[in-house]
Amino acid sequence: MADRDTPASYAREPDGVHPPLDYREYRSTRLRHPKHPLVYLPHAITEITGPQLAGGPRSPVLDHDLTRQHAGEPIGEPITVSGRVLDTEGTPVRGTLVEIWQANAAGRYRHRNDRWPAPLDPNFSGAGRCVTDAEGRYRFRTVKPGPYPWSNHDNAWRPAHIHFSLLGRAFAQRLVTQMYFPGDPLFPYDPIFNAVPDERARERLISRFSLERSEPDRALAYEFDVHLRGPDATPLEEAT
Amino acid sequence: MITPSQTVGPFFAIGLPWDGGPHVVPPGTPGAITITGMVYDGAGEPVPDHLIETWQADPEGRFADLHGHGGPSRLEGFRGFGRCGYDAGDGSYELVTVKPGAVAGQAPHIDVSVFARGMLGRCVTRVYFADEEAANAADPVLASVPAERRETLIAKPTDAGGFRFDIRLQGPGETVFFAL
Numbered sequence: 001m002a003d004r005d006t007p008a009s010y011a012r013e014p015d016g017v018h019p020p021l022d023y024r025e026y027r028s029t030r031l032r033h034p035k036h037p038l039v040y041l042p043h044a045i046t047e048i049t050g051p052q053l054a055g056g057p058r059s060p061v062l063d064h065d066l067t068r069q070h071a072g073e074p075i076g077e078p079i080t081v082s083g084r085v086l087d088t089e090g091t092p093v094r095g096t097l098v099e100i101w102q103a104n105a106a107g108r109y110r111h112r113n114d115r116w117p118a119p120l121d122p123n124f125s126g127a128g129r130c131v132t133d134a135e136g137r138y139r140f141r142t143v144k145p146g147p148y149p150w151s152n153h154d155n156a157w158r159p160a161h162i163h164f165s166l167l168g169r170a171f172a173q174r175l176v177t178q179m180y181f182p183g184d185p186l187f188p189y190d191p192i193f194n195a196v197p198d199e200r201a202r203e204r205l206i207s208r209f210s211l212e213r214s215e216p217d218r219a220l221a222y223e224f225d226v227h228l229r230g231p232d233a234t235p236l237e238e239a240t
Numbered sequence: 241m242i243t244p245s246q247t248v249g250p251f252f253a254i255g256l257p258w259d260g261g262p263h264v265v266p267p268g269t270p271g272a273i274t275i276t277g278m279v280y281d282g283a284g285e286p287v288p289d290h291l292i293e294t295w296q297a298d299p300e301g302r303f304a305d306l307h308g309h310g311g312p313s314r315l316e317g318f319r320g321f322g323r324c325g326y327d328a329g330d331g332s333y334e335l336v337t338v339k340p341g342a343v344a345g346q347a348p349h350i351d352v353s354v355f356a357r358g359m360l361g362r363c364v365t366r367v368y369f370a371d372e373e374a375a376n377a378a379d380p381v382l383a384s385v386p387a388e389r390r391e392t393l394i395a396k397p398t399d400a401g402g403f404r405f406d407i408r409l410q411g412p413g414e415t416v417f418f419a420l
C-alpha cells in the first residue's frame with residue numbers, strides 16, 4: 001500500500017466549505033436530507049482507494065470536445081475550459097476521470113424534463129469526459145452555457161454554470177460540483193451557489209478568464225482548478 | 241483549500257450514466273449477484289432522479305484501483321465501481337456485482353454514494369450483507385452505529401439469489417449515513 005497516491009487517511013474537511021444538506025433557500029433539500037447526525041467513519045482501505053476509470057474495464061467513452069459531436073458547430077460563444085485537479089497539498093491528481101455536462105448557449109439542457117422553452121441545438125449534446133495528465137491537467141472545448149429559469153422561487157434564475165464530476169484517487173475524494181463564470185450578475189440571487197457558507201470557498205467555484213490561453217479567431221479561455229481533499233498526515237511512502 | 245460541493249442537479253443523466261455503469265463485473269461473471277433497491281425521500285416517496293455509485297473489493301479482498309491494492313484481482317474484468325443513474329425512473333436502482341471479501345478487519349461491505357437534485361452534497365452509506373451474521377457482529381463500523389439503526393445498513397437476500405438494499409434519505413427508517 002506504500003505509494004504516493006494512497007495516503008493512510010484523508011484530512012477531515014473544514015466546516016464552511018461544503019454546503020449544508022439542509023438549506024431552506026434551496027427548496028428541494030427539504031425532504032432529501034438526513035435528520036439523524038452522520039456517523040463518523042474512520043478511513044480504511046475501501047475509503048482510501050478508488051476506481052480507475054481511464055481505460056479500465058467497460059470504461060465510458062472519452063470526448064473532450066463538445067463542439068464536434070455532431071455534423072455542424074454548435075451555436076454560441078466557443079470557449080475552452082481547462083485547469084488542474086490537485087489535492088490540498090498541491091499534489092496533482094493524475095489519471096483521474098473528469099466529467100462535465102451543461103446547458104446549451106440558450107440555457108437549455110438536452111433532457112426531456114427540461115421545460116424551459118429555449119431552443120435545443122441540433123449540434124450540441126452538452127456532455128464530455130476526459131482524463132487528467134501526469135500534472136493533473138484537463139481540457140475541454142465547448143460553448144458557454146446560458147443562464148436559465150427554474151421553479152425554486154419567484155423569478156428564480158440559475159447563473160450560467162458547467163457541472164463537474166471528479167472521481168479523484170479515492171472514494172474519500174469523490175466530488176460533484178459546478179463551475180461558474182466570472183462577473184455573473186445572478187450570483188447574489190442563487191441559493192445553490194450561496195449555500196456554500198464560506199465566501200472564499202464560494203469564490204473557488206468561479207472560473208478565471210484567461211486572454212493568454214484564449215485562441216485567436218477561435219475560442220475564449222476559462223481556467224478552473226479543482227481542489228480535492230488531501231492526506232491527513234504522513235504519506236505511506238515515508239512509512240515502512 | 242478545497243473546492244465546495246454542489247448539487248448534481250436534475251439533468252445529470254445527459255453526462256454521467258453510461259451503458260456499462262451498473263456492471264461492476266462483466267455480465268455472465270460466475271458468482272455475480274444483483275443488488276436492487278429503492279431510494280425514498282422524507283415523505284416516503286421514491287426519488288426518481290437519483291444517482292448511486294458504489295466501490296468495493298473483489299471476493300478475495302482485492303481492489304481495482306490504480307495500484308491494485310491487495311494484489312491484482314483474479315476476477316476477469318472486475319472494476320469495483322458501479323454507477324446507476326436514472327433521470328426519470330421509478331426510484332429504483334440495480335447493480336450487478338460480486339460479494340466483496342472481508343478487508344481491513346471489517347465485514348464484507350460496499351461503500352455507496354447517493355446523489356440527487358435537492359442534495360447539495362453526496363450522502364455516504366454502506367451495504368453489509370445479511371448472510372454474514374458473524375462477520376457483521378464483529379464489524380467495528382457497525383458497532384459504532386446505534387444498535388437500533390444498524391438494520392438500515394444490512395442488505396437482505398432476495399428470492400432471485402441477489403440482495404435488496406433500500407435507501408431512505410429521511411424519516412422513519414432513515415438510512416445511516418457516514419461522515420467521511
